[in-house]
Amino acid sequence: MNAHTIPRRHFLQSAVTGSLLFPGILQQLMADSTDPLAPKNPPLPAKAKRVIFLFMTGGVSHVDSFDPKPTLTRDHGKEIKADHPEIKGRPGYERIYLKRPQWEFSPRGKSGIEVSDLFPHMASCADELTLIRSMHTSHSNHYNATLGMHTGSFAFARPSIGSWVSYGLGTINKNLPSFVVIAPKQTYAGGQVFASDFLPGSHQGTLVIPGPEPVANVARRIPSDLQSRELDALRSLNQAHLQTRNADPLLEARLRTFETAFGMQMAVPDAFNLQEETDRTHEDYGLARGQTTGFGWQCLAARRLLERGVRFVELIDSGSSGNWDAHGDMMTHGPLAKNVDQPIAALLRDLKQRGMLEDTLVVWTTEFGRTPFNNTAEAKGREHHPWAFSSWLAGAGVKPGTVHGATDEHGMRASVDPVHVHDFHATILHLLGFDHEKLTYRHAGRDYRLTDVEGHVVKEILA
Numbered sequence: 001m002n003a004h005t006i007p008r009r010h011f012l013q014s015a016v017t018g019s020l021l022f023p024g025i026l027q028q029l030m031a032d033s034t035d036p037l038a039p040k041n042p043p044l045p046a047k048a049k050r051v052i053f054l055f056m057t058g059g060v061s062h063v064d065s066f067d068p069k070p071t072l073t074r075d076h077g078k079e080i081k082a083d084h085p086e087i088k089g090r091p092g093y094e095r096i097y098l099k100r101p102q103w104e105f106s107p108r109g110k111s112g113i114e115v116s117d118l119f120p121h122m123a124s125c126a127d128e129l130t131l132i133r134s135m136h137t138s139h140s141n142h143y144n145a146t147l148g149m150h151t152g153s154f155a156f157a158r159p160s161i162g163s164w165v166s167y168g169l170g171t172i173n174k175n176l177p178s179f180v181v182i183a184p185k186q187t188y189a190g191g192q193v194f195a196s197d198f199l200p201g202s203h204q205g206t207l208v209i210p211g212p213e214p215v216a217n218v219a220r221r222i223p224s225d226l227q228s229r230e231l232d233a234l235r236s237l238n239q240a241h242l243q244t245r246n247a248d249p250l251l252e253a254r255l256r257t258f259e260t261a262f263g264m265q266m267a268v269p270d271a272f273n274l275q276e277e278t279d280r281t282h283e284d285y286g287l288a289r290g291q292t293t294g295f296g297w298q299c300l301a302a303r304r305l306l307e308r309g310v311r312f313v314e315l316i317d318s319g320s321s322g323n324w325d326a327h328g329d330m331m332t333h334g335p336l337a338k339n340v341d342q343p344i345a346a347l348l349r350d351l352k353q354r355g356m357l358e359d360t361l362v363v364w365t366t367e368f369g370r371t372p373f374n375n376t377a378e379a380k381g382r383e384h385h386p387w388a389f390s391s392w393l394a395g396a397g398v399k400p401g402t403v404h405g406a407t408d409e410h411g412m413r414a415s416v417d418p419v420h421v422h423d424f425h426a427t428i429l430h431l432l433g434f435d436h437e438k439l440t441y442r443h444a445g446r447d448y449r450l451t452d453v454e455g456h457v458v459k460e461i462l463a
Contacts, residue, residue: 037166037171042168046396050306054363055365057316057317060370061370065390067411068114078098080098098377102330109124113126122341130392132390135421138421143188146187146188148421163196164199164439176267179194179310198443205312214301215272271301284350303356317339351395371383404461
């Protein structure tokens with residue numbers, strides 16, 4: 001092979017790739033128009049540089065967590081009429097009755113935001129939260145609502161929000177993916193929640209499964225110098241192949257994955273080496289030394305990934321104990337909350353203590369809420385409820401210790417300043433420095449965007 005056929009950029013990259021000590025060098029070498037992951041500055045001023053997206057799969061009950069309804073408690077057992085899609089037309093469900101919250105609410109922190117006893121640790125962080133009590137969505141099925149929360153589309157495959165952020169900002173550290181999803185199990189809608197769809201494939205989320213080997217097959221099997229020479233030769237052949245195919249974007253993305261994978265061999269073991277963390281940190285996150293599973297592990301791993309330049313980290317709560325879909329018994333919310341409550345609060349405190357909350361946006365959400373009623377007042381569970389639910393933001397660019405919007409007295413509908421999923425997405429992109437109407441990608445003859453043809457920035461929650 002003629003050494004002159006190897007581009008200088010590839011030779012220099014091979015010399016430094018695999019070391020976390022050189023992200024700045026890699027950034028300069030790779031910041032050209034041929035690299036879809038080259039770091040970019042957003043078009044608008046932005047306080048947020050990265051995102052942690054906490055997704056509670058299954059549908060968390062808003063009236064049992066973040067949306068106090070004393071009137072619902074007072075009117076427990078009262079019959080009401082509703083045309084809720086989960087109720088309408090079902091035999092035996094024509095008559096429905098209000099059902100009281102099963103956890104007590106109380107004011108928290110200096111802000112006095114009311115949070116229930118379901119989340120005592122998150123409640124202790126109330127002064128950091130920007131709570132939206134008027135969320136609503138466009139579908140009552142898990143698949144569609146989960147798809148909508150992640151992609152802005154409730155029926156068709158579209159790029160996920162993490163892929164859009166990767167597309168807009170690129171990556172800081174070439175040795176790690178720009179978009180990582182940590183989940184013990186996939187949620188409703190499967191891999192579509194982190195797919196790039198028609199965006200370049202390099203923006204697809206990398207799935208990490210908690211356990212002793214969170215990223216499979218990342219360990220190097222041959223000496224690094226030999227592997228480097230092999231990759232240089234392969235890179236040269238691939239570039240020649242690419243030139244005969246009119247710079248096929250799918251092929252370019254596939255070639256880019258080889259480069260990322262090579263750097264990940266050293267970066268990934270380091271990022272997930274939680275043994276470097278102190279005993280106090282383990283204790284704060286509710287982790288035992290050597291533990292490689294649990295939501296505490298997911299949260300601490302997320303912080304380490306952000307420190308190393310990953311732009312978007314999604315944590316999906318989908319453990320072995322089930323999810324938040326409490327049709328049969330609302331008390332299943334109890335152990336689920338215990339699993340995530342302390343780690344999320346620890347994550348918020350940890351980010352703040354390290355100065356990272358100033359430019360990190362933390363998002364907590366679910367796909368929809370749960371009904372404030374059931375077919376009997378004493379029914380143990382609650383059904384799907386797209387008309388109203390709660391989500392919160394914390395960190396870069398939002399007003400801490402505030403509440404936006406409200407539902408009606410029974411928590412039935414978002415009645416004051418309603419926030420649709422499209423508005424939620426528009427606001428997240430705004431905080432990252434993007435006009436959601438202008439962050440687009442041309443596909444199949446039209447310009448697509450995360451918010452489709454809708455969405456408004458919720459300006460009232462901006463700092």
